[in-house]
Amino acid sequence: MSEQTLNMETAWRQPGSQPSLPEVHRSLNIPKTGSWIRKILAFIGPGYLVAVGYMDPGNWATDLAGGSMFGYKLLAVIMLSNLMAILLQALSAKFGIVTGRDLAQACRDHYSKPVAICLWVLAELMIAACDLAEVIGSAIALNLLFGIPLLYGVLITAFDVLLILLLQNKGFRYIESIVIALIVTIGICFGVELFLSKPNVKxxxxxxVPTPEIVTNREMLYIAIGILGATVMPHNLYLHTSIVQTRKFEQNSAGKREAIRFATIDSTVALLFALFINAAILILSASTFHKAGMTDVAEIGDAYNLLSPMLGTTAASILFAVALLASGQNSTLTGTLAGQIIMEGFLNIRLKPWLRRLITRLIAIIPAVIVTAVAGEKGTANLLILSQVILSLQLSFAVIPLVQFTGDKRKMGEFANPLWLSILAWTVAIVIVALNVYLLFNTIFG
Structure with a gap:
C-alpha cells in the first residue's frame, strides 16, 4: 500500500464503515477489455438518476413564471444554473469513486457528533420537502389527466414505494432503465410541444445570452434567483456519491481515474437533457403565454388549461400532463433512494428498504393530505412553493461539505481538486448559498 493511500485511510476516523447502499454496491461489472464505447455504456445510468432532480415538478413553476413574464430572457439563467449543477455533480461522482463513501457517511465521519446529528435532521427535512414536491406533482398530473381528486392522487402515490422495491430486487439496472425511459418520455412530450408552439428561433x-436587465429588473432578478434556487437539488449530491459506487471498477489509481472520467461524461450528458427540459418549459411558456400578453401564468394547472385552446389541439395539454406525471414518478424513484442513503449514512444503521421508503413517503404524504383536504388546490400550490424554500435552505449544508472534502488532499490524495477547480467550486458554492438565502428571505418577508 502506498504512502498516499495510507494518508487517505488515516484521514478518516472510521475506515471500516459499511458500503453505501450495500444491496447494490459494486453490483454492476465494468468490462476490462474492449472499446471505450463498451465501458461508457456500462457507466451510463447514475447521471440520469441525478438529472431527474433537475427537472422535477418543483422546477416547473419557476420556469413557467419566467417564460410568461419575461419571454426568453431567462434562458441564460437556466443555462448558468445547469453549468453549476454539472460542476457539483462531477465533484460528487469523483468523491464517491475515490473515497468509497457517500456524502452522508463522510459528514458523520468528519464532523463532531452534534454537528453530524444537526446535518442529518436538516437532510431529513430536505428529503421530506423533496418527496413532498414529487407527491404533489404526481397528484396534480393524475388530477389533470384522469380527473382524480387531488386528495386521492396524493394517497395513490404511496404505492410508488412498491414499484421501487420491485425494481431494486430485480437489479439496479432496472431502476436506471425506467428512469431513462421516463426522461425520454418527458423529452418527447416537450419536443412535440415546442413544435406546436412554434417559438421564434432567433x-x-x-x-x-445574459443581459444586464436580469440584474437591474427587480422582478426578473427574483424569478432568476428562483430558477437558480430550484435547480440545484441538495439530495442529488448525496445520491450521486452513492450510486456511482454500484459500478465494479478497478480499485487502483488508474481504475478510479477511468471511472471518474466516464462518470463525469455520464452526468454531464444527462444534465444537458435536464437543460433541454427546463429550457423547453420556459420556451413553451414564452412562445404561448408571453406572446399572447398573458404574463401571470405560473401555476401548473393554469398552464394545462390554457395550452389546448391557445395551441389549437387537446394533445398540447395531454402531453404537458403526461410529462408532469413522468417527472413526478421519476423524482419518486430517486428521492426515496436518497432518503435511504441519508439515514443509513448519517446514523450508520440499516433499516429494511421497504420500511425506510415507507417512512419517507408517509412524512411527505401526511402534510400533503392535511393541506389538500383543508385548503384544496390553492393550498397544494402553496405547499409546493414551501417545499422549494426548504430545499433552498438545506442546499448550503450539502454543497459546502462536498467542496470542502473534494479539495482536501488528506481525504482525496492525488484526486484532490487542483487550485483552479477549488476556486471555481467555492465561487459556485458561495453564489448558490447567497442566492438561496436571498430567495428564502424574500419568500418569507417579501
Missing amino acids: EVLSGF
Whole structure:
C-alpha cells in the first residue's frame, strides 16, 4: 500500500464503515477489455438518476413564471444554473469513486457528533420537502389527466414505494432503465410541444445570452434567483456519491481515474437533457403565454388549461400532463433512494428498504393530505412553493461539505481538486448559498 493511500485511510476516523447502499454496491461489472464505447455504456445510468432532480415538478413553476413574464430572457439563467449543477455533480461522482463513501457517511465521519446529528435532521427535512414536491406533482398530473381528486392522487402515490422495491430486487439496472425511459418520455412530450408552439428561433438563441436587465429588473432578478434556487437539488449530491459506487471498477489509481472520467461524461450528458427540459418549459411558456400578453401564468394547472385552446389541439395539454406525471414518478424513484442513503449514512444503521421508503413517503404524504383536504388546490400550490424554500435552505449544508472534502488532499490524495477547480467550486458554492438565502428571505418577508 502506498504512502498516499495510507494518508487517505488515516484521514478518516472510521475506515471500516459499511458500503453505501450495500444491496447494490459494486453490483454492476465494468468490462476490462474492449472499446471505450463498451465501458461508457456500462457507466451510463447514475447521471440520469441525478438529472431527474433537475427537472422535477418543483422546477416547473419557476420556469413557467419566467417564460410568461419575461419571454426568453431567462434562458441564460437556466443555462448558468445547469453549468453549476454539472460542476457539483462531477465533484460528487469523483468523491464517491475515490473515497468509497457517500456524502452522508463522510459528514458523520468528519464532523463532531452534534454537528453530524444537526446535518442529518436538516437532510431529513430536505428529503421530506423533496418527496413532498414529487407527491404533489404526481397528484396534480393524475388530477389533470384522469380527473382524480387531488386528495386521492396524493394517497395513490404511496404505492410508488412498491414499484421501487420491485425494481431494486430485480437489479439496479432496472431502476436506471425506467428512469431513462421516463426522461425520454418527458423529452418527447416537450419536443412535440415546442413544435406546436412554434417559438421564434432567433429570440430563443438570444435568450441564452445574459443581459444586464436580469440584474437591474427587480422582478426578473427574483424569478432568476428562483430558477437558480430550484435547480440545484441538495439530495442529488448525496445520491450521486452513492450510486456511482454500484459500478465494479478497478480499485487502483488508474481504475478510479477511468471511472471518474466516464462518470463525469455520464452526468454531464444527462444534465444537458435536464437543460433541454427546463429550457423547453420556459420556451413553451414564452412562445404561448408571453406572446399572447398573458404574463401571470405560473401555476401548473393554469398552464394545462390554457395550452389546448391557445395551441389549437387537446394533445398540447395531454402531453404537458403526461410529462408532469413522468417527472413526478421519476423524482419518486430517486428521492426515496436518497432518503435511504441519508439515514443509513448519517446514523450508520440499516433499516429494511421497504420500511425506510415507507417512512419517507408517509412524512411527505401526511402534510400533503392535511393541506389538500383543508385548503384544496390553492393550498397544494402553496405547499409546493414551501417545499422549494426548504430545499433552498438545506442546499448550503450539502454543497459546502462536498467542496470542502473534494479539495482536501488528506481525504482525496492525488484526486484532490487542483487550485483552479477549488476556486471555481467555492465561487459556485458561495453564489448558490447567497442566492438561496436571498430567495428564502424574500419568500418569507417579501
